[in-house]
Amino acid sequence: MDAIDDLHFERLYRQDPDPWRVASAWYERRKRAVLLATLARERYGHVFEAGCGGGDMTLALARRCDQICAVDLAPSALRRVQAKLRADPVAATVRILALKLPRQWPPVPAGGFDLIVVSELAYYLDDAACALFLARLHASLGAGGELVACHWRAAFHDRQQPTDGLHEAIGALPGLRRLAHHHEEDFRLDLWRNPS
Ligand SMILES: C[S@@+](CC[C@H](N)C(=O)[O-])C[C@H]1O[C@@H](n2cnc3c(N)ncnc32)[C@H](O)[C@@H]1O
Numbered sequence: 001m002d003a004i005d006d007l008h009f010e011r012l013y014r015q016d017p018d019p020w021r022v023a024s025a026w027y028e029r030r031k032r033a034v035l036l037a038t039l040a041r042e043r044y045g046h047v048f049e050a051g052c053g054g055g056d057m058t059l060a061l062a063r064r065c066d067q068i069c070a071v072d073l074a075p076s077a078l079r080r081v082q083a084k085l086r087a088d089p090v091a092a093t094v095r096i097l098a099l100k101l102p103r104q105w106p107p108v109p110a111g112g113f114d115l116i117v118v119s120e121l122a123y124y125l126d127d128a129a130c131a132l133f134l135a136r137l138h139a140s141l142g143a144g145g146e147l148v149a150c151h152w153r154a155a156f157h158d159r160q161q162p163t164d165g166l167h168e169a170i171g172a173l174p175g176l177r178r179l180a181h182h183h184e185e186d187f188r189l190d191l192w193r194n195p196s
Helices: 008-015 026-038 056-062 075-085 089-093 127-140 163-171
Strands: 044-050 065-072 094-098 113-119 141-152 177-183 187-193
Touching: 008 075, 026 056, 026 113, 026 141, 026 177, 026 187, 044 056, 044 127, 056 065, 056 075, 056 089, 056 113, 065 075, 065 089, 065 113, 075 094, 089 094, 113 127, 127 141, 127 163, 141 163, 163 187
Parallel strands: 044 065, 044 113, 065 094, 113 141
Antiparallel strands: 141 187, 177 187
16 A cells, blocks of 8 residues: 555546546446435535546536535546536536645535535545544534545555445544445445534
8 A cells, every 4th residue: 555646646537537437337327326316315505526536426416506616636637527517507506626635625615515425535545634534524514414425345556545444434423423324345335414
């Protein structure tokens, strides 16, 4: 398990605009559909998507919320999101920010986010970054807000955190109540709600 340098993801996107086949692979499309179907509410106010990649989830979430802040550290991925949004009516509701989470963080709306989406991201964070990430997630979630996390379960070179340990740590954040738990051989997905 080597430390991941800042340009790692940007290099991946320059070699291949969709390195994980997020747009096309059945595994990715099905997993995205499971996540979207798990969200308890039909619509949300303010959404924060951490590590949005090429924006496939962003576009789907944008159709279910008033405002979405999509964050990634790789500029090439964010250009892909911008290209997908061009001429899309939801474009005005999507704010795209290049930030390296968690030390950089998006502005949090008054009252916090109504939904935070963490999909295939947090296992890349080392222990210190992961602890800060969880603390900032918790501090950014509004009263009654939902947090959904979804992560692949297999071993891979860049993994810094085990999926089960990560989800247990999120679930242990004060006050969060788990609304849904989906566990299959390839991935794990949990949805929690903050107290109102
Ligand atoms: C495996 S992709 C997942 C993309 C998308 N969330 C999904 O589920 O399909 C991981 C994404 O997280 C981004 N990422 C990794 N570490 C990050 C960090 N510290 N801050 C912001 N984005 C990060 C990468 O650039 C990449 O786009």
